[in-house]
Amino acid sequence: MRLAREVLVDELTPLLPPERQLDARLAAAAIAIALREAAAGDEPALAVAAELARLYGLEAPQDPGRGEEMLRRFAGDLRAGALAGPRERGVRKVLWRLTLAKLREGNPKFLAANGFEV
Amino acid sequence: MAGTPSRPSDERSPRKEALARFLAAASGATSVEITRFERLQGGSVAENWALDASFWGGSMAGEARLVLRTPSPTRLASSLSPAAQFAILKAAFAAGVTVPEPLFASGEEGPLGKPFFIMRRVEGTAGAQQITRDPRIEAASDRIAETLGRELARIHRIRPPRADLSFLPPYDEVAAERQIAGFRASLDRHGAPRPVLEWAMAWLERHVPPLVPAVLCHHDFRTGNYMLEGTRLTGILDWEFAGWGDPHEDIGWFCSKGWRFARLDREAGGIADRAPFYRGYEAEGEGAVDPARVRFWEVLASVRWAMLALEQSDRYMKGGEKNLDLALTGRRATECELELLMLLDPGGYA
Structure with a gap:
């Protein structure tokens, strides 16, 4: 994948007409995201799930699928206003962790541009 | 503009011929x-088509450089019709806003079989990356921001009731709540959980500012939607989301981080600090900018941008539209979520 991206960026993109170079750059960006996601594995999702489990007083899940379920419950509770009050601090902690984890894979440059460690 | 242009030996097509007949009838030209x-x-x-034409006689006699604008097959449901955009553009032009002069409009019964309108073509670039990176623009950034503030205030001088804009839905005390409800419905259609957006929408619901008299809001007034020729503003573009609203809605949208492109540090559209933009706005006498109201609308802007990004990516994810740009746009929702956390929980990440 890494080699495919290098060939695309360094060798193929310059050969394309200018109006197609944006598509090539987008394709390279998509490959870069996939590479970062593959390198990170399930760890970021499980770390968020562990934080959520702490918030709800549950055992941390080992299965990323269970983490997705918890995220859905969390979103529903936020809409319903069920987590206001003393749990607000824990809520924000989860939201930060979730967002930073997503951006580390999706757009670390943006994270860095906003002053966060990548 | 006078004179008789020479007839070109251009390729003819039934569509172009029909369009030429439409232009002749609309302008009173003989040909x-x-x-x-x-x-x-x-x-x-929307699709924009460069349209150069030679007019013999009538109100447009001579050569004209025009743009024809028509909805793209993938237009958003919230986009105004070409006829509505044409009416708004006419109102803005008459109010002294720097916009391409609107000239003619046609419905589905017209020469293209779909609605469109035609305006004069303005010169320059609207490229946001270019505008926020160009050192020549940087040298004039305060003046440009002040000009944009003045332009926005002129747009906001258009107020209801207006017979020519009676198609616009009214702005009322539940307008913000209606937007939030729309975002939630859109999020439900998207399907994947987005806790940050839910949390921000709950904040918005608790902080809706009191109603102010409605003004015409552009609703997409931002870098990327105005043209600069060198450092001179030549046109405010893309009016398909315009409607009555709180003037701070446009100010918050212009300043939101999603529209700063290469210069996140420049809070007024990636080109300047807020001060010259606000100064230009206030100089037109449309009232003082209220930072607390701007903050509310800036939070809403980040939610709105995130929702637009998710809707765009769903055109690929759910609609099967093969477009890499659309597919990747969904990722930008997370950038909006970071901004929401930075706005609503500053310093919260330690």
């Missing part, structure tokens, strides 16, 4: 020859 008709790059909700 019109279209010398260029080609689609311009960009525009996911």
